[in-house]
Amino acid sequence: MFPLFYDRSRPNCSILLIYIGLLILPVFAYAQGSVCFDPSGENGAEPFCSSTGIVFPNCHNGDASCTTSAEVGPDYGCLGSQPFPAWYFLQIEESGDLEFNIVQTSNEDGTGSQLDVDFICYGPFNDPTTPCASDLTSANTVDCSFSASFNEIMNINNAQEGEYYLVLITNFSQSQGFISFQQINGNGATDCSILEATLGPNQNICGNGPIELDGETEEAIRYEWSIFNETTGNFEVIAGETTSILSVDVTGRYQLLVEDASGNIETDEVLITFNTPPVVDQQPNNLTLCEEAGGTAVFDFSQNTQRILGPQDQTEYSVTYYVSQADAESDLNAIAEQFASGPTNIFARITNNNLPSCFEITSFILEVNPAPNLSFSEFGYTICEPLDNTPDQAFITVDEVAVSLLSPTGEPVDLLANDEPLQLSNFDVRYYSSVQDAVQDVNPFVNGDTVIDGQSIFIRVENSNTSCFNIDDIAEVIINVAQIPEANPNIENFVACATDISEPSRSVFNLRDKDFEVLGINDPTANSIAYYRTIEDYTNDLNLSEEELVAFRNTTNPQQIFAAVIDDQNGCGKSNVVSFELQVNELPTLTDNESFSGEQVVCVNPDGSVQQPLQIGEDLGALDGNIYLYDWTPDNTDQNNDGLEDAIFQIQSLPESQEFSLVITRLGSNGEPDCTNAINPFTSEEYAITLRPSAAPLRVGYVIEESSFSSSFTITAQPEFQVGELQDYEYAINNGSFQDSPTFTDLPAGDYVITVRNRNGCQPLVESELIQTLGYPKYFTPNGDNIHDTWSLINAEDQSTALIYIFDRNGKLLKQIFPGGSGWNGTFNGKLMPSGEYWFSVEFNEPADPNNHRKVFKGSFSLIR
Template sequence: MCSNIEPFCAGDQRLVFANSNEENTDVDVAEEGPDYGCLSEQPFPSWFFMQIEKPGDLKFTLAQNTQADFSGADLDVDFIVWGPFERTDDFCSYDNLTEENQVGCSYSEAATETMTINNAQANAIYIVLITNFERLPGFISLQQQNPNAAGQGSTDCSILGNALGDDIAVCGEQEYVLDGTSDEASAYAWYERLEGENEYTEIAGEEGPTLTVTQSGDYRLILTDVLGDNSEADDVTVTFYDNPEIGVAGDLYSCDSSGTVDLTENDDDFIASQGSGFSVRYYETQVAAEEDTRISSPATFNFSGEQSIYARVENDETGCLSEIGSFELLAYDFPQLNLPESAALCVSEEGNLVNDLVLGADVGTQFSYEWRAGSTILGNSAILTLTEDPQVTFLELILTSLETGCETNYQVNLEQVYVPENLSVNISGSGFGDGYTLEPMLEASRDNPFAEYEYSLDEGAWQAAPFRNVSAGNHTIRGREVNGCGPTLSFHVYLVGYPKYFSPNGDGINDYWNVLNDAEGSIRRLYVFDRYGKLIKQLDPRNGKGWDGTYNGKQLPADDYWFRVEVQDVKTGERQEYMANFSLIR
């Protein structure tokens, strides 16, 4: 009823208070007499008055919800404002609550309204009626918009019926000071309700604005306003509680640098053995923990880098908080696992696996391993040995950290490589000039697109083909598949050539010069000239030792000499001539 009107003010913070509903009042419709303006219905009325402190415009956000933290269902909120009045006026006189004195009114279906009072003067009084159209228990929120902006007025919070605030839970302290100080109060009187009694008893000697209490109980403060004979009483219940304890929690790891982390995984460790009725609040900084500015969604906390996370255990019944604990939020890094992107399955012409394929690496017992071929699990060991073709194009390894639950996937593509069965060598060039080029080639009985081959000349290093500038003489070429598929094959070749120098000094070493002919005698004619083009000797490379460095029985001097040779291709019969020089050394 308006006769029970209560003061309120907006202040710098949002004011939240219970609405009128069937659980806390029998008054389900507003009294008759006032002009309710746009409010065609006035279910479950809540009457308030506010006093203006700083003149100016005031704009308020008014909202209604089923939950005090406004996390529940929205409720339709309606209001009407009358004013301005003097402090000495009879606020609830129906002569004042008229259409002429209406300042604002809303009857929309919205759960959030804007209530505006323009050009409010200092000390003026405004009456506000808020109704609960949906008739459900809930809470009303009042918050002034931009209270410190230029031209904005403010409400007077110096004396309220709720001067002591809501019921007080004193956590971990031996005493608490109740403070009802008001600039407009002329007298204070404190009362206490003794255990087992219904009436409040005045506390002798307590006539100041504060009262120090050391035990749980119900207390009352009666304020007398300096503006006439206006007393207001405020009751409060003070309860002393021990603070909850906080346990030790381990560090948490983010499995994904761009994902979220469930901080509540540490709830049980922090609550420890205290049982049910406790919850954990999480904070991003030490200061936030001290100010109780908690993380709003700890179960889906966005990981943006390694950091310390702070926590406090709350007693759900009392609201008391523990000391501050902490743990580290870390990025989990998997160890380096050197798996190839592709692996060769060595198969025979019939498609049977010739060699076992061994994959994987053991990075420790703190991980679990799962090898998959499609939906089939092949094994749970660090090392996988395939003895049969799994008939899939790739294998998957799922590596899971047993400590953190983080997992990562590796994929190895499988490529069928057929055993090479033949090694051939394409020979080009000659033993004269730039020498021979040998181009070996391994071949399988079937198309082998995934095979990789390498070759070795005369036990030399393995390399890709071809071999260039190969000298004359006997040579052995070996070929193998890089992944070890099949045996190493060999090819032997004899290349025709000539020595670059000779020394006819009778020591039995390099005393004669001749071309290195092949067994089929492909070289047909051979001529030796001096540097001036004079024919010195005609040789038959198929017979004799060769040239001994003389001309007409006389030794020729050390010098460069030239030869011309005619070579016949034993396969085609085609003849070609080559010329080159060599040295006679004395």
């Protein structure tokens, strides 16, 4: 015999659940454990899987084969009795909260008579059998209900993966019917692998299939296949698939349902994953580099990696390289993407990372080519001499040499030969004082190095991609020094304040204000000044236009600006480049701008005095050593008597909400105001903050909505306060958790105290007076164990005039009891009264009635022996 489980998606509403049960016929599992653990395996707790719902016929007083009461030993918690036990166990697969619904009715589809059902849940445990029954204690009780309802809700909170839980469901009605047990809510899930499996382990497939699933099961007379729908969260039946074999070619969770001749049903599921075989998106390129030592070169395979992968996800597929076909096929001796080699073949393997046996192989060729070709082995180059330099000496600008070379006969010429396939932009060109330095690439000339007239320097032309250079043809350049103007190198930085708080590092500069400094000793009638954004602009003669330089907005802070003196009379062009920085001083702002905005709640006493010392603002001068002026609204004090408002505003009293605003001025080194600011950069609005006072309530009143002896009560707290707002408070009842709402619902009869606290931390906490509600217990068990041995009203001690009478079901008066007395012990004329339902009548003064009118209430309770 094996259980069947049925997957159901349901709304989070117990009333709707009942109607859904009427519309969707459940599938039944004709098995239930009558004891927690049975070594023979026949009557022990049955496995339960929450991915499906279970419905089973109950045990009842009309079935002589049923066990009438649960075994002795466990602590059954709230269960006063345990008639007709049904034991189940479950294991957690996904951690989280789980909510279950237990319903008992006379009909299998959830209709018919509503039959009282109860339960208790124990856990967590490491296995489903060892805890029976010594560990079924009150300490291990997770949830329990003995209510007179046909519909119970069971919760397991914060369940962890791998834990086991034991559940006992009892038929308190003892009548024949059906019990439905299923998960209805929560982000946790139970493990269905505790059920007998027939489909085997999950499978990873390379390719698109198809493959066959074989669910052949002994004694099975019916097969039904389903696939899991990730959108609906349900398994959906695959039409027409009614044999034990299913051919699949789509990734998914497949479920098989089998049924034997007795109507017993079992399900199993398996995950089939089809892994897409990798493909070579584009054939890799053959790679060519210029030769290095020994006729080899260092190759970079990364571009081929991208070509091979193409649009395929790099987290799912990877490319590795090998020097032989055999190594690639066996995935041995992989080489790095940076690989030193002569001409050879390289083999690339693209692999599905989820399934290493899923791969494809391709190959490409490595080629080694010679170094670059130069047009001449000797060149000429003319450079202008600075105005105040030693005669026949100059400063070299290395970026200009390669594009200004002359042939040995004095004509402009290109550095590269006509048969060189690459452009000059493909090479790095550097200059050295000797051939040896050029070959070894040491001590290259840099911008500003000194050269003299007639000096020879030597050129190294290096391929930017391969680092190959003209090792066998280091060309010579003979320097010719001419005269150029010299700009003043000592230029002070240009400092200004920010023009806007939204751009604290930007300002507007008139660069013409620096003309006199840049010109230096040069004749202003024969020379002009040009300004450049970058050194590259200087090199390429891309100077700022007149419109740009007279209203220049910096883009970085600081920003370097380059300048040169332009020779307007002779042919020596522009001077050496000089530079200075544009520096923007930020407008003064607080370091903690975020807190000086919006509204801040301040805890105060009833008289408006603050409960904790409070100050706003900052002393910026103490942080950076500058001098600042602070203009507060309202005016701040001048405690140091310097005639200025203090930087920090001390708040001693706050009887009502008030806004505080601030303007900050920084003084320059000359003592004069430098930059003034009133804008908060965090909000882009004026520096302003509103302080709102809040306080604890003066006292707490309350209102009870229902009259006495209601099935439950609703109590609403009514805090009284002078300062603050109602939303400042949160509420707790009988030391429970605090909540936003002042209303507490579904409270049983009893004693209550409501605590109110200020959510902003304002002290003190305030409690209501003791709140008492009248009620009565629904049952008592006069068995001499001192637990529920007598029956009386709840909180009737103060009703000294109350009259309480107890009757049997025929209306016979059995006992009159009095408030505050010992109650009824379940006897009449010294004889024990039988288990059953009894009635009572009470005449009392209604506490919730301001006029304290006399009322009569009648109800019933159960005597359980």
